[in-house]
Amino acid sequence: MAKKVNKKRAERVKNRKERRDSGGLFIPAGLFIGMGIGFLFNQLVEWLFIGLGVGFLLFALTNLMKNKN
Numbered sequence: 773m774a775k776k777v778n779k780k781r782a783e784r785v786k787n788r789k790e791r792r793d794s795g796g797l798f799i800p801a802g803l804f805i806g807m808g809i810g811f812l813f814n815q816l817v818e819w820l821f822i823g824l825g826v827g828f829l830l831f832a833l834t835n836l837m838k839n840k841n
Contacts, residue, residue, distance in 0.1 A: 795834035802827025 806823020810816035 795831045795838075798830040798834070799824070799827035802830070 802823040802825070803820060804823070806819040806821070806826070807816065809823070810819030813819070
């Protein structure tokens, strides 16, 4: 009986980690893209904030889409 409970708990933890981990890369990706564009146009801070905002937006959208499924 205890083995079944531990197995189910391990599956739930694994599923939660998979849902959480996949969208988290949008934030640093947005920052790096924003930094690259900012260096090109000599407006680093502005483009860093734009990249950060886009990264958080994409992260939130992917989480919303996963929760619907």
